[in-house]
Amino acid sequence: MGSNGRRPENTELSDPxxxxxxxxxxxxxxxxxxxxxxxxAVGDALYLGFLFRSEDQDAYMVALTCKNPDCEVPHTGVHLHRDQFLRGASHESA
Ligand SMILES: [Zn+2]
Incomplete structure (x- = not known):
């Protein structure tokens, strides 16, 4: 099921x-x-607030890949709020 396509609901993060x-x-x-x-290694951010009503409106899951070459299950993720990592132009002003 390999695909090079980025799912549209995922957000690609900038280096900062x-x-x-x-x-x-x-x-x-x-x-x-x-x-x-x-x-x-940090991957895309998946917006959770849209998918799960139990999540906060600004909740994201950011994909992480373990850099250990011997790791058997290198994919995990971290739960973050928008203002913890998104500093981009898409910020609405308060
Ligand atoms: Zn690992």
Whole structure:
């Protein structure tokens, strides 16, 4: 089922935004569930508020990939609020 297409509901993050995600991951001490590694590559952000009513309106799940080449299940994710990582032009003013 491999596909190069980016799903439209996913948000691609800029490098500064990825840095913010990594800073948060380090902050909360997130570890890979498979190998316990703490080195991650940041992928797309999936907006959760749209999909799940139980989520906050600004909740996102950001994909993380464990950088350990021996990791058996390298894909995980981190739960973030919009203002924790999105600093882009799409910000509505308060
Ligand atoms: Zn891992």
């Amino acid at each position: 935004e990825k840095d913010l995600v990594l800073a948060h991951v380090e902050d909360i001490g997130a570890k890979c569930h498979s190998c316990g590694g703490t080195d991650f």
